[in-house]
Amino acid sequence: MKRPIGIFDSGVGGLTVYKAIRECFPNEDLIYFGDTARVPYGPKSKETIIEYSVQNARFLLQHNVKIIIVACNTSSAAAIHHLSKITSIPVMGVIEPGAQQAVESSSNHRIGVIGTEGTVRSGAYSRAIHQLAPITQVFSLACPLFVPLAEEGWLDHPVTKTIAAEYLGFFKDKDIDTLVLGCTHYPLLAPVIQEVMGENTRLVDSAQAITTHLGTLLTDEEETQSGKDSFFVSDNEQKFSSIASRILGYEITQLKRVRMFESWFAEE
Amino acid sequence: MKRPIGIFDSGVGGLTVYKAIRECFPNEDLIYFGDTARVPYGPKSKETIIEYSVQNARFLLQHNVKIIIVACNTSSAAAIHHLSKITSIPVMGVIEPGAQQAVESSSNHRIGVIGTEGTVRSGAYSRAIHQLAPITQVFSLACPLFVPLAEEGWLDHPVTKTIAAEYLGFFKDKDIDTLVLGCTHYPLLAPVIQEVMGENTRLVDSAQAITTHLGTLLTDEEETQSGKDSFFVSDNEQKFSSIASRILGYEITQLKRVRMFESWFAEE
Numbered sequence: 001m002k003r004p005i006g007i008f009d010s011g012v013g014g015l016t017v018y019k020a021i022r023e024c025f026p027n028e029d030l031i032y033f034g035d036t037a038r039v040p041y042g043p044k045s046k047e048t049i050i051e052y053s054v055q056n057a058r059f060l061l062q063h064n065v066k067i068i069i070v071a072c073n074t075s076s077a078a079a080i081h082h083l084s085k086i087t088s089i090p091v092m093g094v095i096e097p098g099a100q101q102a103v104e105s106s107s108n109h110r111i112g113v114i115g116t117e118g119t120v121r122s123g124a125y126s127r128a129i130h131q132l133a134p135i136t137q138v139f140s141l142a143c144p145l146f147v148p149l150a151e152e153g154w155l156d157h158p159v160t161k162t163i164a165a166e167y168l169g170f171f172k173d174k175d176i177d178t179l180v181l182g183c184t185h186y187p188l189l190a191p192v193i194q195e196v197m198g199e200n201t202r203l204v205d206s207a208q209a210i211t212t213h214l215g216t217l218l219t220d221e222e223e224t225q226s227g228k229d230s231f232f233v234s235d236n237e238q239k240f241s242s243i244a245s246r247i248l249g250y251e252i253t254q255l256k257r258v259r260m261f262e263s264w265f266a267e268e
Numbered sequence: 269m270k271r272p273i274g275i276f277d278s279g280v281g282g283l284t285v286y287k288a289i290r291e292c293f294p295n296e297d298l299i300y301f302g303d304t305a306r307v308p309y310g311p312k313s314k315e316t317i318i319e320y321s322v323q324n325a326r327f328l329l330q331h332n333v334k335i336i337i338v339a340c341n342t343s344s345a346a347a348i349h350h351l352s353k354i355t356s357i358p359v360m361g362v363i364e365p366g367a368q369q370a371v372e373s374s375s376n377h378r379i380g381v382i383g384t385e386g387t388v389r390s391g392a393y394s395r396a397i398h399q400l401a402p403i404t405q406v407f408s409l410a411c412p413l414f415v416p417l418a419e420e421g422w423l424d425h426p427v428t429k430t431i432a433a434e435y436l437g438f439f440k441d442k443d444i445d446t447l448v449l450g451c452t453h454y455p456l457l458a459p460v461i462q463e464v465m466g467e468n469t470r471l472v473d474s475a476q477a478i479t480t481h482l483g484t485l486l487t488d489e490e491e492t493q494s495g496k497d498s499f500f501v502s503d504n505e506q507k508f509s510s511i512a513s514r515i516l517g518y519e520i521t522q523l524k525r526v527r528m529f530e531s532w533f534a535e536e
Contacts, residue, residue: 036312037306037312043419043507144416145417145420148413148415151311152413159427159431162426162430236311
């Protein structure tokens with residue numbers, strides 16, 4: 001039996017990862033889970049991000065997936081080691097692929113990383129980059145307003161450019177030649193970010209980077225039929241569906257909302 | 269035995285309500301719960317907001333509260349009737365008090381309301397205002413970036429003014445004399461909002477409005493000792509604590525994190 005590849009994200013942003021994987025692997029069955037009931041993960045604590053990520057991975061495991069892709073940078077940064085402990089199938093985050101592509105891109109060994117508070121606080125990109133290229137200098141910056149701006153759809157709004165200029169001014173004296181877009185939402189703002197950074201800075205999108213890594217794990221099963229798509233969200237299926245068709249370029253059909261079992265608060 | 273008043277919010281914003289209540293009722297014991305693990309509620313579906321609100325109310329009921337105050341406008345708009353069904357104690361939202369104060373404030377019967385997507389979509393303020401003053405014209409607008417801007421602390425940043433001007437331009441030809449700040453975060457942006465709207469528009473803050481309503485429910489127990497404060501959050505207690513001391517003007521001491529029992533996803 002053909003086993004699907006599972007992908008999860010805190011919301012809609014991981015669809016950029018989904019799209020890249022679908023384009024590279026047209027025969028694979030893909031299952032996507034977006035935790036739209038608890039989005040965003042970026043400002044939340046490491047402990048909570050791990051808890052949510054484990055629940056999401058368990059949901060995918062119920063569907064007999066053969067690989068779990070953690071599309072969310074914040075989850076990848078906080079939870080990847082915990083996820084590897086709950087299953088024997090491969091679990092891949094976006095941090096290592098992004099770090100590798102950044103190292104390959106950089107000539108002057110000066111790399112910038114932008115992401116959510118959670119991702120930057122974790123230092124995961126710095127560690128991954130230093131493991132590959134110890135002499136590299138890494139400059140990391142949280143850009144909390146980029147996600148709400150992307151969600152609001154203000155992709156080329158003058159305000160977005162002003163905010164980008166304010167945040168990215170941090171890199172002015174850092175002389176970086178490569179900037180990692182360390183959040184799945186940020187590729188949506190890539191034109192503005194590129195404009196502010198200037199054309200001498202190369203942008204690294206981990207959605208693209210992960211497909212190379214994934215290719216090394218997949219054996220060629222020579223299947224000719226095309227792969228199936230299944231989407232699950234924990235809330236707001238209509239909103240998800242409309243953003244999905246914009247990102248993917250086609251209408252999604254297999255979309256279901258999943259719910260949690262009754263839960264309760266207990267004091268620690 | 270003295271029973272406390274319970275207050276819940278999706279996060280830190282409800283502390284503006286907490287502060288107003290504490291100032292008016294120094295002898296009451298107050299319990300606050302902020303659902304920082306699942307914040308924000310504004311963009312989420314009605315169904316999910318109801319589910320979260322019921323869980324939060326049940327948590328307060330475990331502490332034997334005598335009244336539940338729903339400080340969150342989004343929860344008040346979506347869930348107040350559901351909450352009244354699960355308990356016999358009074359449940360008060362911020363919509364009716366805000367609506368009443370707006371009606372009292374308006375001379376020309378033209379009122380604006382700003383809030384989250386969820387609050388505006390619900391039409392709750394319009395309904396509440398029309399019930400009190402049927403001839404009033406109500407103009408409602410969602411301002412999704414105001415919460416992240418307030419959370420980022422850009423309270424008087426030039427970008428905040430630009431965004432406020434863009435959103436509030438909607439009211440330019442509406443001739444309103446009163447604007448309801450229909451989200452607990454918005455009072456933090458009141459100076460910018462007032463500047464953009466001009467001094468002829470009165471701003472209504474439901475945190476203030478609710479204390480009058482609350483007073484009608486409380487019998488004077490002539491207690492002389494001062495009331496106790498207890499704070500509970502579902503995540504990020506340190507961040508909560510630092511924002512709380514800024515809003516309340518003193519350091520909070522009784523703060524605990526609460527966690528959910530193991531939960532799980534199930535398909536519908």
